[in-house]
Amino acid sequence: MSDATAEPDKISGPTPDNALRAGDRADDGPVLAADGTPLKRSLSRALRAQKLRALALIAPLLIFVLVSFIAPIFDMLFRSVENQIVGETLPRTVVALADYDATSDELPRDEVFEAAYYDIFIAAERKEHTRLGSRLNYEQTGSSSLFRKSGRGIDDIGEVYQDQFEDLDENWDEARPWAELMGDPDWIAAQDAWGGEGRMPRFELRDGISDLLPRTAETYQIFARFMQTEEGESPLEEEPWTVVHTALYQDLLAGDVSGYTGPRADMLVAADALVESPGFETVVFRDAFEEIDEDWLNPEIWQTIKTYSPTYTSGYFLNSIDMQKTPEGPALRDEDERIYGLLFQRTLWMSMIITFSCILLGYPIAYLLSNLPMRTANLLMILVLLPFWTSLLVRTSAWKVMLQQQGVINDVLVWLGMVADDGRLVMINNQFGTIVAMTHILLPFMILPMYSVMSTIPPSYVRAAKSLGATNWTTFWRVYFPQSVPGIGAGSILVFILSIGYYITPEIVGGTSGIFISNRIAYHISSSLNWGLAAALGTILLVVVLVLYWAYDRIVGIDNVKLGG
Amino acid sequence: MPDTSHHDAFVEFERVQKSYDGIQLVVKDLNLTMPKGEFLTMLGPSGSGKTTCLMMLAGFETATHGDIRLDGRPINNIPPHKRGIGMVFQNYALFPHMTISENLSFPLEVRKIGKSDREAKVKRALDMVEMGAFGGRRPAQLSGGQQQRIALARALVFEPELVLMDEPLGALDKQLREKMQFEITHLAHRLGITVVYVTHDQTEALTMSDRVAVFDDGRIQQLAPPDELYEKPQNSFVAQFIGENNTLEGTIREMNGDRCVVQLNNGDLIDAMPVNVSQVGERTRVSIRPERVEFNKDRLQEGVHTLKAEVLEFIYMGDIFRTRLKVAGNDEFVIKTRNAPDQVRLEPGAQIEIGWLPEDCRALDAPN
Numbered sequence: 001m002s003d004a005t006a007e008p009d010k011i012s013g014p015t016p017d018n019a020l021r022a023g024d025r026a027d028d029g030p031v032l033a034a035d036g037t038p039l040k041r042s043l044s045r046a047l048r049a050q051k052l053r054a055l056a057l058i059a060p061l062l063i064f065v066l067v068s069f070i071a072p073i074f075d076m077l078f079r080s081v082e083n084q085i086v087g088e089t090l091p092r093t094v095v096a097l098a099d100y101d102a103t104s105d106e107l108p109r110d111e112v113f114e115a116a117y118y119d120i121f122i123a124a125e126r127k128e129h130t131r132l133g134s135r136l137n138y139e140q141t142g143s144s145s146l147f148r149k150s151g152r153g154i155d156d157i158g159e160v161y162q163d164q165f166e167d168l169d170e171n172w173d174e175a176r177p178w179a180e181l182m183g184d185p186d187w188i189a190a191q192d193a194w195g196g197e198g199r200m201p202r203f204e205l206r207d208g209i210s211d212l213l214p215r216t217a218e219t220y221q222i223f224a225r226f227m228q229t230e231e232g233e234s235p236l237e238e239e240p241w242t243v244v245h246t247a248l249y250q251d252l253l254a255g256d257v258s259g260y261t262g263p264r265a266d267m268l269v270a271a272d273a274l275v276e277s278p279g280f281e282t283v284v285f286r287d288a289f290e291e292i293d294e295d296w297l298n299p300e301i302w303q304t305i306k307t308y309s310p311t312y313t314s315g316y317f318l319n320s321i322d323m324q325k326t327p328e329g330p331a332l333r334d335e336d337e338r339i340y341g342l343l344f345q346r347t348l349w350m351s352m353i354i355t356f357s358c359i360l361l362g363y364p365i366a367y368l369l370s371n372l373p374m375r376t377a378n379l380l381m382i383l384v385l386l387p388f389w390t391s392l393l394v395r396t397s398a399w400k401v402m403l404q405q406q407g408v409i410n411d412v413l414v415w416l417g418m419v420a421d422d423g424r425l426v427m428i429n430n431q432f433g434t435i436v437a438m439t440h441i442l443l444p445f446m447i448l449p450m451y452s453v454m455s456t457i458p459p460s461y462v463r464a465a466k467s468l469g470a471t472n473w474t475t476f477w478r479v480y481f482p483q484s485v486p487g488i489g490a491g492s493i494l495v496f497i498l499s500i501g502y503y504i505t506p507e508i509v510g511g512t513s514g515i516f517i518s519n520r521i522a523y524h525i526s527s528s529l530n531w532g533l534a535a536a537l538g539t540i541l542l543v544v545v546l547v548l549y550w551a552y553d554r555i556v557g558i559d560n561v562k563l564g565g
Numbered sequence: 566m567p568d569t570s571h572h573d574a575f576v577e578f579e580r581v582q583k584s585y586d587g588i589q590l591v592v593k594d595l596n597l598t599m600p601k602g603e604f605l606t607m608l609g610p611s612g613s614g615k616t617t618c619l620m621m622l623a624g625f626e627t628a629t630h631g632d633i634r635l636d637g638r639p640i641n642n643i644p645p646h647k648r649g650i651g652m653v654f655q656n657y658a659l660f661p662h663m664t665i666s667e668n669l670s671f672p673l674e675v676r677k678i679g680k681s682d683r684e685a686k687v688k689r690a691l692d693m694v695e696m697g698a699f700g701g702r703r704p705a706q707l708s709g710g711q712q713q714r715i716a717l718a719r720a721l722v723f724e725p726e727l728v729l730m731d732e733p734l735g736a737l738d739k740q741l742r743e744k745m746q747f748e749i750t751h752l753a754h755r756l757g758i759t760v761v762y763v764t765h766d767q768t769e770a771l772t773m774s775d776r777v778a779v780f781d782d783g784r785i786q787q788l789a790p791p792d793e794l795y796e797k798p799q800n801s802f803v804a805q806f807i808g809e810n811n812t813l814e815g816t817i818r819e820m821n822g823d824r825c826v827v828q829l830n831n832g833d834l835i836d837a838m839p840v841n842v843s844q845v846g847e848r849t850r851v852s853i854r855p856e857r858v859e860f861n862k863d864r865l866q867e868g869v870h871t872l873k874a875e876v877l878e879f880i881y882m883g884d885i886f887r888t889r890l891k892v893a894g895n896d897e898f899v900i901k902t903r904n905a906p907d908q909v910r911l912e913p914g915a916q917i918e919i920g921w922l923p924e925d926c927r928a929l930d931a932p933n
Contacts, residue, residue, distance in 0.1 A: 461660060
């Protein structure tokens with residue numbers, strides 16, 4: 001209460017009056033709020049609380065939509081360019097193919113076959129080679145069986161070496177000697193002490209063994225860790241894969257182990273001597289691959305691997321527009337292999353026909369509804385909405401009953417004598433059936449926005465036009481119709497976008513000539529499992545819709561679209 | 566059937582009836598004759614049938630019975646667009662997708678008038694309502710008053726002889742409404758057009774019209790020039806509906822030609838002019854305008870009956886004083902006095918005596 005007695009003009013500090021004075025003094029400075037802070041900052045602080053509260057209110061839904069809708073869609077769309085599988089399954093081959101000229105019709109160097117041997121062997125043990133085969137099969141038919149066959153036959157190469165080493169010394173076929181040769185003594189001790197509970201001690205290479213036997217060390221480490229993690233077996237009890245024997249042969253051939261003094265030195269030196277001996281049987285990788293399958297000597301498979309070796313690829317997108325990736329760059333597919341261009345065209349064209357049919361059928365109904373008294377209009381509106389409450393499958397199946405050759409319509413026409421019994425009309429499993437059924441199913445989506453726009457057009461406009469001398473037709477065309485266009489626009493966007501991605505109805509009544517692009521997408525998702533192609537097709541569909549939406553916005557203006565009120 | 570049409574009649578309703586549902590008549594036996602160039606207002610509460618009459622004249626509703634004639638021609642079966650009647654709507658009804666010029670040129674286009682003629686007429690019409698600079702705009706870019714002017718110009722641009730206006734100023738604020746009332750009247754008189762104007766605002770009806778038709782219950786209750794309507798209401802509905810009005814109820818005691826004596830319910834006697842009462846003993850409701858009540862004894866005629874009154878409330882309203890009195894048991898009796906330098910300001914609680922000229926006190930029908 002002391003302020004009340006003090007003279008108000010002599011109070012210093014932030015009071016409303018002082019703030020006003022400060023504001024008056026600083027004409028060109030920022031406008032100040034009552035407490036002296038700049039008005040803008042004060043305002044934004046006041047608004048920030050509101051914005052935060054609004055955000056908090058929508059947060060649950062936003063997060064739900066992000067997690068369950070947006071993120072999966074983007075993840076799915078991302079698959080249209082994702083191509084890690086080749087580089088991950090065949091890492092050595094991809095590196096070895098780096099300087100391979102895919103446009104030449106030659107086979108790659110022997111090093112590539114060697115790298116492929118290691119890659120495919122390890123992939124086969126991990127059971128990943130069939131997945132890669134399926135992936136490459138999208139690009140080159142036969143790849144799937146080629147890889148499956150190779151997975152089975154690839155053991156033969158290493159067995160040649162394994163048998164010879166085994167003949168020299170039984171220990172080369174035993175788990176323990178291998179482990180002592182390759183493994184860290186500490187790890188061996190720990191593995192021995194491991195009682196089967198908890199995690200196995202992770203395999204570690206012995207110091208220096210990588211320098212001595214690089215390939216062997218690498219493959220053995222892969223083998224040992226795979227045994228530990230995937231199979232749950234101790235490397236001390238499992239004899240190594242034959243690929244390790246192949247690696248050992250290559251290391252012994254390339255390096256010198258005479259100075260080696262570590263564990264199992266005698267074994268290693270003896271093996272080295274065996275390898276150097278003239279009677280030692282060896283395998284040429286290229287010949288071995290040829291033996292597995294002659295297709296490996298066809299440059300095409302190597303070109304395909306090389307073309308699809310990058311982590312990201314445009315291949316799926318090229319496929320979805322009837323092109324393919326070739327070593328020379330993108331090229332159009334052969335005439336008889338093109339399908340997606342036709343499907344996209346058909347989808348757009350039929351969606352347009354469906355939209356147009358919906359306008360033709362829906363406009364008079366919407367007009368009638370908006371001009372009837374409320375009670376009658378509501379009653380009729382229930383009839384319009386009735387299909388919404390009926391299962392989509394039921395409605396589509398009903399059309400099947402109606403339209404099929406032994407169906408209701410044909411029966412009536414035959415009974416009336418309008419068509420001959422042997423000349424029954426084909427109205428289903430073709431484009432006609434799809435158009436009829438989808439027009440019926442999507443009609444409410446056209447009528448509702450039209451109705452909501454038309455019911456806001458005051459009857460006085462029509463009366464005014466007539467009083468000004470316009471005939472019924474002129475009144476409709478010049479005055480009523482232009483004002484109902486936003487309703488047509490909204491309905492058309494809705495129907496067109498819905499029909500462009502429609503799946504169930506074309507699937508059931510479309511036959512082969514009446515299916516849409518979405519049916520092909522569904523096929524790739526659930527049958528051929530080529531998700532990358534499905535994602536690429538889906539992305540293209542999404543982009544087409546967005547482009548149409550954008551074009552509509554530019555031409556008609558999205559502000560003119562009224563879905564209600 | 567005798568020919569009841571007048572030779573100078575431009576618009577005629579003859580025994581017109583209208584029913585929407587076949588049970589109730591919205592318009593009951595309407596007879597109305599309008600000469601050319603008249604500004605006639607249909608006034609009445611909502612549901613009184615005035616708008617229905619307008620719509621029948623425009624052709625948007627058909628009469629259930631009776632004839633409507635325009636310039637001697639029956640128009641019952643002529644569709645609205647061939648009647649050539651201009652119309653102004655309450656919500657303006659300017660076509661939102663057309664510019665102002667296109668709106669105005671619409672009635673000319675449908676009449677197949679040439680382009681140069683059209684442009685000249687549109688320009689003239691826009692100038693007439695002082696909106697010449699707005700031709701290129703859209704209706705939504707104009708204010709309510711501007712839109713109303715354009716609606717007026719559009720109704721006049723094809724030079725109709727009859728213009729109908731359906732509460733055209735209802736959506737405007739008070740000040741603008743008064744300005745537009747003035748403008749519409751002047752325009753109508755200058756162009757010599759016949760106007761049928763529908764409103765529920767009695768001030769508007771009184772200030773604008775040559776004649777006013779007061780509607781109630783599907784009938785015209787009184788059709789008269791504004792002054793006559795105000796000063797000489799024919800029945801108690803009109804008296805009640807037009808302007809402010811004091812009423813007292815009683816019984817006729819004496820009849821002397823155009824004078825009568827009414828005994829009020831509390832026994833007091835007053836002088837009145839019989840309007841639609843004729844017999845002694847008949848129940849009546851007398852009506853006196855607040856500004857015609859006199860409480861200064863010097864200004865009252867000699868020998869007239871006076872009533873005792875008690876002042877209940879004095880309200881200062883600037884140009885006038887409004888005083889509420891208790892008279893013969895009615896405590897809603899109001900008198901209005903001009904704020905003149907010598908005017909007496911009555912104090913609440915004062916006992917005064919009031920009287921009036923007998924011709925200002927009209928003995929009307931007693932409502933049941």
